[in-house]
Each structure stands twice: as structure tokens, then as C-alpha cells.
Amino acid sequence: MGGGFCLAGQKIFIAVAGNIGTGKTTLTNMLSKRFGWAAHYEAVKDNPYLADFYADMSRWSFPLQVFFLNHRYRAHQEITAGTDSAVQDRSIYEDANIFARNLFEAGNMEGRDYHNYLDLYKVMCAQLTPPDLMVYLSKSLPKLKERISIRGRDFEKNIPDEYLSNLNRYYNDWMDGYDLGKKLIIDSNDLDFLHNSNDFDYIAKQILNALDQRDLFLESRNDATLFQ
Numbered sequence: 001m002g003g004g005f006c007l008a009g010q011k012i013f014i015a016v017a018g019n020i021g022t023g024k025t026t027l028t029n030m031l032s033k034r035f036g037w038a039a040h041y042e043a044v045k046d047n048p049y050l051a052d053f054y055a056d057m058s059r060w061s062f063p064l065q066v067f068f069l070n071h072r073y074r075a076h077q078e079i080t081a082g083t084d085s086a087v088q089d090r091s092i093y094e095d096a097n098i099f100a101r102n103l104f105e106a107g108n109m110e111g112r113d114y115h116n117y118l119d120l121y122k123v124m125c126a127q128l129t130p131p132d133l134m135v136y137l138s139k140s141l142p143k144l145k146e147r148i149s150i151r152g153r154d155f156e157k158n159i160p161d162e163y164l165s166n167l168n169r170y171y172n173d174w175m176d177g178y179d180l181g182k183k184l185i186i187d188s189n190d191l192d193f194l195h196n197s198n199d200f201d202y203i204a205k206q207i208l209n210a211l212d213q214r215d216l217f218l219e220s221r222n223d224a225t226l227f228q
Contacts, residue, residue, distance in 0.1 A: 012037065012211065013079050013129075015091035017175075018137035018188075019167045020159065021147040026194050027137065027203065028089040034204060038086040040075040043068070054159065057108040065100050065109075065117055073124045080129045091131065096121040097174040102166050130180035133210055137188045138172075141165055184210045 014031070016024045025041060032039035044050065049067055053060040072092040079086040096118060104114040139147075144164050148156050175185060184206055193200040 011083060012085040012133075013088070013131045014086070014133045014135060014207065015088045015093075015131040016135050016137065017091055017094055017171070019139060019144055019164060019171060020156065021144040021151070021164075022137040022139045022188060023147065023193065024137060025089050027135075028087050030193065030200055031087045031204070031207070034200075035085070035087075038079070038082070038084045040079060040086060040088040042089045043071045051154075054156065057103065057106075061103045061109040062113040062117065065095060065103070066120075068099070069095050069117070069121060069124065073128075076128050088131070091134065092121075092125065092128070093130075093134075093178075093180070094171075094174070098167055098170045102163070102170055106163075106166065132181060133207065134178060134181065134183045135207060136171065136175050136183065136185045138168075138185060139188050141168065143189050144168075182210055 014037070016028050016031075018024045028039050028041065031037060047064075047067060049060050049064040053064045069092065072088075072090070072095060075088060076092050079088060100109065100114060100117055100121075103109040104111070109117075141161060141164055145161070148159065175183065186203060186206060191199040191203070193203055
């Protein structure tokens with residue numbers, strides 16, 4: 001559905017942020033189908049570094065982060081240059097503020113690589129227009145481990161608890177200081193938006209309420225009933 005949820009040339013750009021196992025990809029897919037937004041997903045299956053990274057983080061941290069940075073930069077540019085509304089599974093901002101920071105502070109990325117990476121990240125971000133809304137799915141460590149186990153990716157089976165906990169901490173720090181645009185923090189611990197339509201409607205309503213002039217974007221009766 002071209003354009004989707006937009007009016008008179010206006011378009012929406014939403015990024016879905018969150019730790020490993022929060023349900024970002026699932027939510028991105030569901031929002032895309034509900035509102036007709038173009039979906040941009042994180043590169044996982046075609047990522048040549050991911051499995052190696054989880055086996056040896058210190059060896060593969062820098063090339064992995066550069067791969068993700070390049071992939072998300074291209075997706076971000078495509079979204080902002082296009083005319084269609086879009087939803088992105090994880091943003092470029094998480095690469096530096098969460099993952100690269102965690103790798104460096106945990107001793108899994110050399111200082112020279114980290115600062116080289118940050119310089120590249122800053123140059124790229126200077127050319128980007130931030131999303132209209134950053135949606136952060138928050139989830140506790142036990143719930144993250146439960147979801148990671150359910151989806152059963154071999155390379156994620158042995159992710160250390162400390163790694164996931166640190167990511168949660170960095171996400172909270174980042175969200176506390178996020179000032180590039182509107183943000184929406186959703187505690188998803190008790191939400192099953194994949195199997196429970198009421199949970200998904202709740203999230204959709206929160207997102208629309210967070211947007212500027214959200215009434216302009218209610219294009220169908222089905223969407224309008226979210227607010228009745």
C-alpha cells in the first residue's frame with residue numbers, strides 16, 4: 001500500500017527500538033500491515049558477521065558494527081528521501097549509543113576502533129533527519145531470555161546475561177537523554193501483541209497519540225475506532 005498512513009504529501013517515519021528479543025521485528029511487521037507503512041528490517045539472515053560475532057565478540061565487534069551502521073544508514077536515507085511512510089526495525093542511533101558503547105566498555109572493542117567508529121557515525125548522522133517518533137520497547141532480562149529461547153536462533157543461545165543486562169542499562173540511559181524528536185516508551189513485559197489483538201491495539205493507539213496532528217492520519221473507520 002503506497003504511502004499508507006499519510007495526508008497531502010505528509011509522511012510518517014517511525015523507528016522501533018529495543019534490546020535483543022523485545023519483539024521489534026514482529027511489531028514492525030504488524031504496524032506495516034495495519035497502517036500500510038513500508039517496513040525496513042534489521043539485517044540478520046544476510047549478515048555475514050553475526051554468528052561469528054557471538055562466538056568471538058572481541059574479534060568481530062568492529063566489522064559487525066560497521067556492517068550494521070552501513071545497513072541502517074542506507075535504510076534511513078531511503079526512508080527520508082522517499083514519499084512513503086515507513087517503520088524501521090532498530091535505528092542507526094542504537095548502533096553507537098547502545099551496542100558499540102557496550103562492546104567498548106566491556107573490553108570487546110579496542111579504543112582506536114571505537115573512536116574511529118564514532119567519528120564515522122557522527123559524520124553519517126549529520127546528514128540524516130531523525131524519525132518523527134522513536135518507539136522504545138522495554139523488557140526485563142527474564143522476559144528477554146524467554147523470547148530469545150522461543151525463537152531458537154542457534155547463534156543467540158549462549159548470549160551472556162550480563163551482555164543483555166548491560167544493553168538494557170544503556171537503552172535506559174539513551175532514552176533518558178533522547179532529544180532528537182518525539183519518543184514513546186512502552187513497557188512490553190506483559191504485552192503479547194502478536195497473539196493478543198487488544199495488546200496490539202493498545203500499542204497502535206499509543207503510537208498514534210504520540211504523533212503530531214494524529215487526527216489527520218486517521219484514514220479509515222477501523223483506525224478511528226482505536227480512539228473510541
